[in-house]
Structure formats: C-alpha cells, structure tokens
Amino acid sequence: MAVVAPAQPSVLQTGNWFQFSVKSDGIYKIDYNLLRQAGLNPDQIDPRNLQLFTGSHGMLPQPNSSPRLADLQELAIEVVGEGDGRFDRNDFILFYANGPDRFEYRTSKSLFFYENNLYDDKNFYYLSVRAQPGKRVPQQPSEPGTHPIIREFEDFGYYETERYNELKSGRHWFGEQFDSRLDATIQFDVPGILGGSSLKLVSHVMGQSFASANFKVFFNNVQVADQPVSPIPNTQYGVKGSVRADTITFSSALVGASAQANQLIRYEFVKAASLRSVGYLDYFIFTCKRALALYGKQTRFSSEASLNNVITTFEVSALSAESRVWDVSDRLNAKSQNFFLQSGKGMFSTATTSLKSFIVFNSAAATLATFEKKINNQNLRESPPVSLVIVTTPALQAEAQRLASHRNQQGISSWVVTTGEIYHEFSGGKQDVVAIRDFIRHQYLRSGQLKNVLLLGRGSYDYKNRIANNTNLVPLYMSRNSLSPLETYSSDDFFGFLESNEGEWRESPAQNHTLDIGIGRIPAKTADEAAVVVTKLIEYDTHPKRLGPWHKQILFVADDGDFNIHHTQSNDLARNNFELPRPEFDVTRVWVDNFEQPERPSGQISPATYEALDQRIEKGALIVNFTGHGSEQIWMQERA
Structure with a gap:
C-alpha cells in the first residue's frame, strides 16, 4: 500500500543552473573563460555566492531500502580570488570531483574494490550563483606533537574495456578478444612501487571453448598465474561462456616492479583443441604499495598502516611551494590540509582512527571541467499527484504530451516527464535505470495515487551506444547474466517493484518481487513512430x-520446446485469469505445436501458425499474450 510521504523541493526549482562534467576522480577547476562559455558573465557575479552541487557517487543501489541522497548536494569549493567580491580573469573555482565509477580500499582484504559504472561515462556537477555565500573548503590544521610517520600508501591500476556482449542481452560486457591474436599487453605508468612489498592482482577472464583452455598472466614479463577456463557445452541453449576469477598475490621483487615506472600486464590465451576456442579479458585490478610522493599533476592517497595510530604524520615527497594537500575523506566536504614544507617534503599530522583519503596537487595544473549545458528549472520532488506518469525523451515529448492530454480528458490524471529531468534530481545527471525506479517510487509513495507508468521510447542492451545505430531512448532493466540464453533477459517489471524490501531482484538464486503498479512501454524509435501509436x-x-x-x-499464443512448458504456462494463464473467473470473455489459443512445422535448411518454420495468428489479430483482440522465445521482430524459433 502506498504511504504518503512529505515532499522537499529540489534545489533546481529556482535560479540559473549550469551543468559541468568530469570523467575521473581528481581536482578540477572552472575558470573565467569556461564560465563565459557556459553563458555566465563573470564580470557581473559575486564569486562568494557561487555554489556547486552534485549527486550520488557511482551507480545507485538497487535495493529500495538502501540509503541514497534526497536531492543534489552542495559540495565545498575554493574560489581563488573571491575576496574582493569580483571574479577576475585570473580567478578560478577549485573542487574535488568523483568520476562516474566508484572505488574504495577494503582493509579486510587489503585491496581495492572498483565498480565500473554500467550506465554512464561521465559524472556531473551543477553550478549556480545564489543569494547567499556558498560552502567553501576550510583550512585543516596539522595536529601538534610527535607521531608515527607514514611514507607509503596503497594505490591501484584498473583496466576494463566493454566491447562484446555475446547474446546482445544482459549488462555484462567483455573486452579484448583472443582469437586471431592470442595476446594483449596493457601498460601502466606507476613509479615508486616499494621493493619487497606484495602486489595483489584480481583478474577476471572468460572463455568460449568446447574443451579446456587457459590464460597465462604475466606482470613485467614474469608469469604470475595460469587461469584455466572450463569448457562450455556445444548446445543451442547451453551457457555461452565460462568466467574465471582469481586473486593472485606476488612479490614486487619477483616482477621487478620497484625498478621501473612502466608496469606491463600481459595476457596470453592458450586455445583448446576444439571446434571453437575464443578468450576474452573481462577486467583486472592490481593493488600495490608506493612511496608517498606527488606523481604527475596530482596523486590521491590513503594508507592502511595509518590505522595503527590514533594520530599519524604523513611525509609526502616531491612537493613545492605551489603544492596543496586536501583531505577528501568526505567527498562533499573537502578540507585544505596545512603542512610543513622542508627540502621538497611536506609533513602534516592528522587523526587516523578511520581510513583517511587525501589528494596532493598543484593548483595551476588542475584539470578543466567540461561544460555540458544550461539546466532549466524543475522540481519533480513536488510533482502533481497523478494516476499515470509517462516517461520519455525530448524527441518524443510532444507525442507523450498529446497522449497525456487525451488521458486527462478521459479523467485519468496524467503527467509527462523526461529521463533527463529524472536523472538531474535522482542520480546527479548520470543515466541510471535505478533513478527512473526511484522517481516512480517517490511519486507512488508521495501521492498515493499512481496506478500506471508508460515508458515511451525504445530501450537497448547497450546503455553507452557502443554498437552502430543503437537506440537507447528510455533504458531497459537488464539482467546481470549475459551468458546463459535461458537466464538473460530485459524487463520493465523492475520499475514497478516499489516495496521497501524489493529492488535487489537477485538472479542466483532467483528472488521474486511483485508489481505494485502497471508498467507498459511503447518502443518507438522516432517521433513519427510514436505518433502512429499514439x-x-x-x-x-x-x-x-x-x-x-x-x-x-x-488471444493466447505459445511457443513449443522446453518440454512444452510454454504451452502449460499459457494454458494456466488462460484458465486462471479468464476462463474460470471471467467466462464472459472468449479465449482463443494459437499454439505452434497445433500447426504443421515443415523442415527447412535453416530449421523448422510454421507458415500455418503465422497465418492463424495474423487472421486473429486482424479480427481484433482486447489482449494478445505471447509466452515463449522471441525478439522484437520474431516470435518463436519457427518464426511465426
């Protein structure tokens, strides 16, 4: 049952808003020229009133019960030169930003965890000039006294490309293919690895072989692991890949990591003697210990060893008078850490009862953020209570509004919202299917009136437009499984799982949820297609x-195969939902096994099933329900 929840207005409700993007973690700046590019006149603003906001870190959690931000949140920034109340040509904004992905050091395993964002390659920040002063980066003094000194930190190298999705389904993509070429080398610039320290390499690979195959893994041309991959069945519905995951620990001395800046990770695939044997690199991440110093333009660091001390002194090498250190343990509330500089080494002391994160950098070398667009005012969080919400994109918005107007005339209160508007308030601008579900759930709980949601626009298994001619207008929920033909799927049901104990929707073992509202989709690719359906x-x-x-x-239509399970499912639906409780309806069954299925070189076909289905649809039906295998264009293997 829906529970009416109080609404809080979005910060985007008033003011002028300008969206900027970043692609990775680090210190960024917005300067005079970039403000002009965005459409702001820096000469006419009070820089002390500049405020910067952002949303969630990484992807949103699927479970409804997991905590999440209620709206965009202001983060602390530094505006260099704001003291005179003018934004001069040499002034600029400094801020610490997260990229779209999320990573963290896990002390329980002494290695880094990295979560690649499945939906977006950018993270977004929202700038506005408000009526009051904004949040600023405060100074953090160094703790007095003598304390244990730390001169090392944990760092990592991560590599993943997303090139192949074998079944064109599910959210799991794979990278380098090992077939005509059987090796791949990836290079990282990581100087300062400590001699005698341990390295941990987490490696995920996938094989498609009908007999056992193997990956050989090398670090700086020294083999550190074999990763055998199990064979897969040579059957139509068998799993299409075998994933192997290993954590490999070895000494930096073994691979000479401390003696060189360039670290080389090489994979070699040893094919099986079978009809098909192809390998894929999924991803790898290695964790190492490095000497604490400024490497390049900026270096982010934390040290597990510091947890042994109540207060720790950090000694950072390769610093200059222009160097800065920020405490970014709280990503929204960075602090400028004071330090003492002597002979190119910066020293500061701070409490370390929890794992702290810092970034050392030179302000002049900060990376420019990218201006994206000006944002219109909006306030979905205080949206009107309606029975029907239509979620679409700007290209199809006119047709969505035409349908909403018609439904309103029928007495069905309706409202149109775009995916972009949802992302601004519910996922900080990043594309995220969970943001759409969270918006729907917010509307459902707040108003208590929402009954149905229509998604107007085609979705795709490719969220990031990696394939040619991709059309991902209103994204689909995709299963985690991408390798099992009988266990991978897309579904819009996810958007209707609104109870507090739902949302995770586990697949192994399967977790059942129940729909709380009706969910439908018109998979139009263009405004013309949408107009025809509307x-x-x-x-x-x-x-x-x-x-x-x-x-x-x-009309109930069913595929054969799988020991006629689809016939049974279709029959149960017909009897339990119509024939027994609603005999006033006329139920017709079109099951492929009831029709001739001649063999062809390409397999069985069933023109008779096609003809029967076509005739019944032409006559008209209130509901046509299909159970079985198919795609957007074809029902059943027999191509009915």
Whole structure:
C-alpha cells in the first residue's frame, strides 16, 4: 500500500543552473573563460555566492531500502580570488570531483574494490550563483606533537574495456578478444612501487571453448598465474561462456616492479583443441604499495598502516611551494590540509582512527571541467499527484504530451516527464535505470495515487551506444547474466517493484518481487513512430466503430520446446485469469505445436501458425499474450 510521504523541493526549482562534467576522480577547476562559455558573465557575479552541487557517487543501489541522497548536494569549493567580491580573469573555482565509477580500499582484504559504472561515462556537477555565500573548503590544521610517520600508501591500476556482449542481452560486457591474436599487453605508468612489498592482482577472464583452455598472466614479463577456463557445452541453449576469477598475490621483487615506472600486464590465451576456442579479458585490478610522493599533476592517497595510530604524520615527497594537500575523506566536504614544507617534503599530522583519503596537487595544473549545458528549472520532488506518469525523451515529448492530454480528458490524471529531468534530481545527471525506479517510487509513495507508468521510447542492451545505430531512448532493466540464453533477459517489471524490501531482484538464486503498479512501454524509435501509436490509442477511445466483439476476445499464443512448458504456462494463464473467473470473455489459443512445422535448411518454420495468428489479430483482440522465445521482430524459433 502506498504511504504518503512529505515532499522537499529540489534545489533546481529556482535560479540559473549550469551543468559541468568530469570523467575521473581528481581536482578540477572552472575558470573565467569556461564560465563565459557556459553563458555566465563573470564580470557581473559575486564569486562568494557561487555554489556547486552534485549527486550520488557511482551507480545507485538497487535495493529500495538502501540509503541514497534526497536531492543534489552542495559540495565545498575554493574560489581563488573571491575576496574582493569580483571574479577576475585570473580567478578560478577549485573542487574535488568523483568520476562516474566508484572505488574504495577494503582493509579486510587489503585491496581495492572498483565498480565500473554500467550506465554512464561521465559524472556531473551543477553550478549556480545564489543569494547567499556558498560552502567553501576550510583550512585543516596539522595536529601538534610527535607521531608515527607514514611514507607509503596503497594505490591501484584498473583496466576494463566493454566491447562484446555475446547474446546482445544482459549488462555484462567483455573486452579484448583472443582469437586471431592470442595476446594483449596493457601498460601502466606507476613509479615508486616499494621493493619487497606484495602486489595483489584480481583478474577476471572468460572463455568460449568446447574443451579446456587457459590464460597465462604475466606482470613485467614474469608469469604470475595460469587461469584455466572450463569448457562450455556445444548446445543451442547451453551457457555461452565460462568466467574465471582469481586473486593472485606476488612479490614486487619477483616482477621487478620497484625498478621501473612502466608496469606491463600481459595476457596470453592458450586455445583448446576444439571446434571453437575464443578468450576474452573481462577486467583486472592490481593493488600495490608506493612511496608517498606527488606523481604527475596530482596523486590521491590513503594508507592502511595509518590505522595503527590514533594520530599519524604523513611525509609526502616531491612537493613545492605551489603544492596543496586536501583531505577528501568526505567527498562533499573537502578540507585544505596545512603542512610543513622542508627540502621538497611536506609533513602534516592528522587523526587516523578511520581510513583517511587525501589528494596532493598543484593548483595551476588542475584539470578543466567540461561544460555540458544550461539546466532549466524543475522540481519533480513536488510533482502533481497523478494516476499515470509517462516517461520519455525530448524527441518524443510532444507525442507523450498529446497522449497525456487525451488521458486527462478521459479523467485519468496524467503527467509527462523526461529521463533527463529524472536523472538531474535522482542520480546527479548520470543515466541510471535505478533513478527512473526511484522517481516512480517517490511519486507512488508521495501521492498515493499512481496506478500506471508508460515508458515511451525504445530501450537497448547497450546503455553507452557502443554498437552502430543503437537506440537507447528510455533504458531497459537488464539482467546481470549475459551468458546463459535461458537466464538473460530485459524487463520493465523492475520499475514497478516499489516495496521497501524489493529492488535487489537477485538472479542466483532467483528472488521474486511483485508489481505494485502497471508498467507498459511503447518502443518507438522516432517521433513519427510514436505518433502512429499514439494516434491509434486515441482512435481506440474515440472512433465511432471502436466498440465491437473484439472487446471480448483474448488471444493466447505459445511457443513449443522446453518440454512444452510454454504451452502449460499459457494454458494456466488462460484458465486462471479468464476462463474460470471471467467466462464472459472468449479465449482463443494459437499454439505452434497445433500447426504443421515443415523442415527447412535453416530449421523448422510454421507458415500455418503465422497465418492463424495474423487472421486473429486482424479480427481484433482486447489482449494478445505471447509466452515463449522471441525478439522484437520474431516470435518463436519457427518464426511465426
């Protein structure tokens, strides 16, 4: 049951807003020229009132019960030169930003965890000039006294590319393919690895072989692991890949890591003697210990060893008078750490009862953020209570609004919102299917009136437009499984799982959820396609000949195969939902096994099933329900 929840307005409700993006973690700046590019006149603003906001870190959690931000949050920034109340040509904004991915050091395993963002390659920040002063980066003094000194830190190298999705389904993509070429080398610039320290390499690979195959893993041309991959069955519905995951620990001395800046990770695939044997690199991440210093333009650091001390002194090498250190343990509330500089070494002391994160940098070398666009005012969090919400994109918004107007005239309160508007408030601008679900859930709980959601726009298994001619307008929920033909899927049901104990939707073992509202989709790719469907929907309600016997016709279509499980499922749906409780409806079954299925070189076909289905749809039916295998264009293996 929906529970009415109090609404809080979005910060985007008032003011002028400008969106900027970053692609990785680090210190960024917005200067005079970038403000002009965004459409702001720096000469006419009070820089002390500049405020910067951002959203969630990484992807949103699927479970409804997991904590999440209520709206965009202000973060602490430094505006260099704001003291005179003017934004001069040499002034600029400094801020610590997270990229779209999320990573953290896990002390329980002494290695880094990295979560690649499945939905977006950018993270976004929102700038506005407000009526009051904004949050600023405060100074953090060094703790007095003598304390244990730390001169090392944990660091990592991460590598993942997303090139192949074998079944064109699910959210798991794989990178380098080992087939015609059987090796790949990835280079990292990581100087300062401590001699005698341990390295930990987490390696995920995938094999498609009908007999056992093997990956050989090398670090600086020294083999550190074999990763055998199990064979897969040579069957139509068998799993299409075998994933192997290993954590490999070895000494930096073994691979000469401390003696060189460039670290080389090489994979070699040893094919199986079978009909098919292809390998793929999924991803790898290695954790190492480095001497604490400024490497390049900026270096982020934390040290597990510091947890042994109540207060720790950090000694950072390769610093200059222009160097800065920020404490970024709280990403929204960075602090400028005071330090003592002597002979190129910066020293500061701070409490370390919890793992602290810092970044050392030179202000002049900070990376420019990228201006994206000006944001219109909006306030979805105080949206009107309606029965129907239509989620679409700007390209299809006019047709969505036409349908909403028609439904409003029918007495069905309706409202149109775009995916971009949802992302601004619910995922900090990043594309995220969970943001759409969170918005729907917010509307459902707040108003208590939401009954149905229509998604107007085609979705795709490719969230990031990696494939040619991809159309991802309103994203689909994709399963975690991408390798098992019988266990990978896309579904819009996810958007209707609104109870507090739902949302995770585990797959192994399977976790059942229940729909709390109706979810539908019109998978239009263009405004013209959307217009055709919307016009038909309106005519169903307004055409003089709209009433007829088709209103009582229910058509159930079922595939064969899988020991006729789809026939059984279709029959149960027909009997339990219509024939027994609602005998006033006329139920018709079109099951492929009831029709001739001649063999062809490409397999069985069933023109008779196609003809029967076509005739019944032409006659009209209130509901057509298909159970079985298929795609957007084809039902059943027999291509009915």
